[in-house]
Amino acid sequence: MASAGVSLYPLARPLLFALDPEQAHDLTLASVDLMAATGALRLATGARVKDPVELMGLRFGNRIGLAAGLDKNGAHIGAWAQMGFGFVEVGTVTPRAQPGNARPRVFRLPARRALINRMGFNNDGLDAFVANVERQRGQLAQHAILLGLNIGKNADTPIANASDDYVAGLSRVWPVADYVTVNVSSPNTQHLRQLQGADELAHLLGTLDRARGALTRRHKRTVPVLLKIAPDLDDEQIEAIAAALVRHRMDGVIATNTTLSRTAVQGQPHAQEAGGLSGAPVLEPSNRVIRALRQQLPAGFPIVGVGGVMSGADAATKLEAGADLVQLYTGLIYRGPGLVRECALALRTAAARRRTGGTSPR
Numbered sequence: 493m494a495s496a497g498v499s500l501y502p503l504a505r506p507l508l509f510a511l512d513p514e515q516a517h518d519l520t521l522a523s524v525d526l527m528a529a530t531g532a533l534r535l536a537t538g539a540r541v542k543d544p545v546e547l548m549g550l551r552f553g554n555r556i557g558l559a560a561g562l563d564k565n566g567a568h569i570g571a572w573a574q575m576g577f578g579f580v581e582v583g584t585v586t587p588r589a590q591p592g593n594a595r596p597r598v599f600r601l602p603a604r605r606a607l608i609n610r611m612g613f614n615n616d617g618l619d620a621f622v623a624n625v626e627r628q629r630g631q632l633a634q635h636a637i638l639l640g641l642n643i644g645k646n647a648d649t650p651i652a653n654a655s656d657d658y659v660a661g662l663s664r665v666w667p668v669a670d671y672v673t674v675n676v677s678s679p680n681t682q683h684l685r686q687l688q689g690a691d692e693l694a695h696l697l698g699t700l701d702r703a704r705g706a707l708t709r710r711h712k713r714t715v716p717v718l719l720k721i722a723p724d725l726d727d728e729q730i731e732a733i734a735a736a737l738v739r740h741r742m743d744g745v746i747a748t749n750t751t752l753s754r755t756a757v758q759g760q761p762h763a764q765e766a767g768g769l770s771g772a773p774v775l776e777p778s779n780r781v782i783r784a785l786r787q788q789l790p791a792g793f794p795i796v797g798v799g800g801v802m803s804g805a806d807a808a809t810k811l812e813a814g815a816d817l818v819q820l821y822t823g824l825i826y827r828g829p830g831l832v833r834e835c836a837l838a839l840r841t842a843a844a845r846r847r848t849g850g851t852s853p854r
Contacts, residue, residue: 500536501827501828501829501830502828504828505828508520509600509602512596513596513598513599513600513607514595514596514597514598517598521563521567521568525570525571528571528573528574533574533575534574537574537575537576537829537830537832537833538576538833539576540554540576540577540578540635540836541554541833541836541837541840543555543578543836543839543840543843545578545816545817545843547744547794547816547817548671548794549714549716550638550670550671550716551638552578552579552638552817553578553579553635553636553637554576554577554578554836554839554840555578555811555816555818555836555839555840556577556578556807556817556818556819556820556832556835557577557579557580557581557640557796557817557818557819557820558572558575558577558579558580558581558582558819558820559820559821560581560582560583560584560642560673560675561583561584561611561642561821563580563582564582564583564584564613564614565582565585565615565620565621565624566582566585566621566624566625566628566641567624569582569624569625569628569629569632569639570631570632573628573631573632573635573637574635575829575832576833576836577637577832578637578638578817579637579638579639579640579670579817580632580637580638580639580640581639581640581641581642581673581819582621582625582639582641582642583615583621583641583642583643583644583673583675584613584615584642584643584675585615585617585621585641585642585643585644585661585665586613586617586618586643586644586645586646586657586661587617587618587645587657587660587661587664588618588646589615589616589617589620590612590613590614590615590646590647590648592611592612592613592615593610593611593614597609597610597612597767598610599762599765600762601760601761601762601763601771602826603760604756604760604771604772604773605771605802605826606756606769606770606771606773606774607769607770607771607822607825608762608763608765608766608767608768608769608770609680609750609768609770610680610765610766610767610768611680611767612647613646613678613680618660618661618665621665622665622668625639625641625665625668625669626668629668639669639670639671640669640670640671640672641665641668641669641671641672641673642672642673642675643658643661643662643665643673643674643675644658644661644675644678644681644684645657645658645681645684647681647682651683651684651686651687654684654687655695655696655699655700658699658700659699659700662674662700662703662704663703663707666707666711666713666715667711667713669715671715671716671717671718671743671744672715672716672717672718673717673718673719673720673746674696674700674717674719674720675720675749676688676696676719676720677720677722677748677749678749678750678768679749679750679752679768680768688721688722688725688729688733690732693732693733693736694736694739694740697736697739697740698740700717701740701741701742704717716743716744717743718742718743718744718745719733719737719742719744719745720745720746720747720748720749721733721745721746721747721748721749721781722748722749723747723748723750723751723774723777723778723780723781724751724752724753724777725781727784730784730785730788731784731788733745733785734785734788735788737789737793738789738790738793743794744793744794744796745785745793745794745795745796746795746796746798746819747778747781747782747785747795747796747797747798747799747815748774748777748778748799749768749799750767750768750769750770750774750799751768751769751770751773751774751777751799752769753769753773753777754769756769756772756773757769757773770799770822771800771802771822771823771826773800774799774800775800775801775802775809776800777799777800778797778798778799778800779797779799779810779813782810782814782815783814785814786813794816794817795814795815795816795817796815796816796818796819797810797811797813798810798818798819798820800822800823801818801819801820801823801831801835802822802823802826802827802831803823803827803831803834803835803838804831804834804835804837804838804839806835807835807838807839807842808838808841808842811842811843812846818839820835
């Protein structure tokens with residue numbers, strides 16, 4: 493039954509790709525919710541692969557997760573819980589609701605299995621976001637799925653005041669998150685990536701570290717905090733970020749966001765559209781950053797690999813590069829929900845091979 497359900501996606505994809513990408517996105521989310529409500533989604537995707545791993549004081553059911561961006565408002569958490577993920581990350585959410593950038597703002601590059609988006613943190617704001625999470629937390633608990641909440645800054649907040657938005661986000665999501673991701677790497681909010689600079693990052697992470705201490709005492713619960721970084725970093729920048737992660741006691745790093753590079757898609761329709769490129773072309777740039785981080789960070793420091801995963805074999809390359817967990821986004825659009833189980837199985841095999849010395853992080 494599972495294989496029959498999964499095999500339907502190749503039939504549906506041409507119909508979805510005939511629509512505007514955002515229309516297709518909304519239709520897909522509505523369909524996923526309907527399938528989840530009727531129980532059809534779980535039948536279509538099969539039982540979740542068991543591959544438990546403990547990181548950051550959390551127990552992940554398996555190593556494959558949903559990346560932030562697909563469900564910006566946390567409105568479809570119950571559906572993701574049935575799709576076989578070990579963990580789900582939703583957002584990016586900003587303190588105040590904002591529409592994001594003008595449409596059209598999402599473009600497909602099918603020949604390269606890629607997307608370009610310049611969405612710009614379109615979301616309904618923290619209050620709506622947290623309400624959605626609270627409404628669906630029970631479904632996550634039922635399936636033992638961990639939930640990451642991804643926070644950012646509003647577009648009209650000056651970079652000099654960015655830490656205020658991040659502290660507001662951290663404070664609001666703290667009671668309902670299993671972990672929190674600090675997104676400083678989207679290319680679609682003006683000047684946001686400046687926060688990856690040494691001085692700016694030190695100020696932001698220092699501020700968040702102090703806020704985290706106060707929140708831990710107030711709520712009597714510890715929540716891991718991770719930083720999400722870009723693939724467009726040189727070795728010196730990666731070294732500085734790694735040092736800052738350790739210095740300011742961050743719990744993990746997510747590598748990477750979308751890229752501004754167009755080298756792999758030159759000559760393709762839409763290749764020159766502004767925004768971040770995701771999909772197959774980001775696999776190796778993301779893995780390069782993962783390898784560099786693994787060399788710079790202390791042994792055991794958690795790395796979540798994301799970018800360009802279009803198959804189970806792609807997912808395994810991230811563990812080989814040094815990641816502990818892997819996330820999907822664009823691969824789901826091109827491959828459908830069957831990719832989740834494929835990656836979970838591949839990661840289980842790769843992790844077992846790594847434990848027995850078959851491979852080691854480069």
